[in-house]
Amino acid sequence: MRYILVFVASVLAVPVAAQTGLPPAPYADQQLADPAKEAAARDLMEELRCLKCQSQSIADSNAPMAGDMRSQVRQRIAAGETPEQIRNWLVERYGSWVTYDPPVTPMTWPLWIAPIFLLIGALWLARGRFRRKKDDS
């Protein structure tokens, strides 16, 4: 019985092994020849989230899926797509979770308004702290 199980397991394992034996995503760790395009791809990769990791960008991850995504980004940049097009395409597939640059939508506007709001609040607080020029004398 045990031998049969081992046999079945090894037969089942073959396709899996074959799958991982396939050539990995070609541009996962291969730079584009054009330095400008490579830099654009690199900048974008740093702003995309590795979906299988905890808090890592795809530029900083060993996960195979991050490698696939890096390859996709490089190939698409090489084909002439703009970083924003690629980002939108990924957001469509995976949702806003994938981009570290939160898109401006009704759901994120409080996030984008907050800094301005905070600075205005700080100015307002400052106003009360200072002596007016008039009552100086």
Add this chain to the structure above:
Amino acid sequence: MIAEAGLIALWLAAGLALLQFALGAIGVRAGREEFYAAIRPVAVAQGVLVTLSFLLLIWLFLRSDMSVSLVVKNSASVKPLLYKFAGTWGNHEGSMLLWVTVMGLAGTCIALFERSLKTKTLVTTLAAQAFISLGFYAFLLISSNPFERMFPIPPDGQGLNPLLQDPGLAFHPPTLYFGYVGLSVAFSFAVGAMITRDVGPAFARAMRPWVLAAWVFLTLGITAGSYWAYYELGWGGWWFWDPVENASLMPWIAATALLHSVTVLATRDGLRAWTVMLAVVAFSMSMIGTFLVRSGILTSVHAFAVDPERGSFILALLAIYIGGAMALFALRVGTVKEGARFEFVSREGALVANNLLLSAILGIVFVGTLYPLVVEALTDEKLSVGPPYFNLATGPVALLLVAIMAAGPLLRWRKDNAKALLNRISIPIVVTAAALFLLVLLTTGMSVLSLLGMALAAGIAVASFAPLWKRNLRRTPMHTYGMVIAHFGIAVALVGMASESSFTEEKLVAAKPGDEIVVNKWKMKFEAIEPVAGPNWTALESRITAQYDGGKTVEVTPQNRMFASAQTQTSEAALLTRWNGQLYVVLGEGDAEGRWQVRAWWKPFVTLIWYGGILVALGGVLAIVGRLRRKYLQRRQKEYAELVL
């Protein structure tokens, strides 16, 4: 028996904390001064017992006592001694025990060394400190007992997360906790002073060394954590605006604001309510940070909902302490006069600007860190907020802040003249303009933020030394040197950050033994790949020789480590440090054709980031020493005067 002794010590310490709180509360309420004398020894005994408990836990880890569940889950008998030791706090229960130990020790230090505070305020402060500790004792004893036994006893432990098996673990968490918990002292001081209505310059002078010390530890902890992440994770990133990083940054920002406002209170009796408020906010940020990291809420809101016991406990503690302090503040703020007002162009004016801008940055980081959690809890939609948002939102504010930092120390207290100021900072302005001009002329591909940051850094570097201009250097007080060095450190770190993000060069290659790899002026040769073994890991090690600009050849050996106990792999980067930057080499996976993935970076002046951090902390140390020495000398003088009379 060791585990039981540790648990008993912990229970006794908790009992003493309760006694300490009761003595203080009843003493102050009923005006029973005979209670005052008892509170100091109780605080000391509490600190000693909780420290004993923590030492016993360390001992259990060093002995690899596999009958203790915490040791089983986080240690293994074959593991270097250093990691058995540091592994004590590389887990939830141990780190909470470390937290409460540091709190107890802080109480001990207040009881032993604090002499300048009024007795009543001191007693209230110690009672407040005990009250906070009580919550964490309850947390440990009820839901996170580190001494829990396990039966049946397993043959060996499950080992420590390999990523944590690094000397960084021995240094980074304790330093950070010293900082977090040091802020609890400021919090207790604020509560004490509010209750006894004692907010004034004397209170500020008593609180200042504690704030400075906490701030120094936070600075060192964050700097160390950044460098640790940089070399350990193998991708050369030093800051990712990760929620865990933000959790440590927020208390630092609040503490930075606090240590500047406490100076205004100590020197000019201004910003009273604001300083008290900041002390409350600073420790609140420490607790929120601990909550974020310890509750598991960061992995996912749902992970938190599945096992909410610990998270809910910390959340309840947060609500009690922050809510209580805020309520007290609201009740007493009417009685705390805001204190002296002042001109806009004055030292105080610059310090107020510093405080408000730091608060704005703190608010932005806070919103950016928590917003995704709120959105996920409310709508089930997941959102990522990362470097693009934080850099854009905080960067310009931070630059404005450092520009004010250059001018602030050159302003007079109370009232100054804008024209005179402009005259005093004319040289830094010229330096900044010249640096900007040269950078635009000579470099390409710098972002606006990096460009302005680096140009400003040049100006600040000059301006930070201006307070020493035309002064008798031997009679300049030590805390002034502290300020000069800390501000200079900010400039140094800023140069490192701007340089790293603008000028890093990257090379990714699949190399066979014998292949050449070139990045910037570095010529590397991939010599060979060999298996090596360590105490609890095996690794593939690549031998790579590297040569900078035709200089001496050096060998680097980046590794790929396999840890048997955890079935995980880590890559050990190899670093070569030169005065003008670091070469960073990582070994990746191999392929079927015998090629190995190698990643190499040349990061110009990246080390300045951490040297800057160390300088900032050094400045803080000088300020503490200077202030304490002055206090000591003044007391001696007073005693002498009394003696003569």
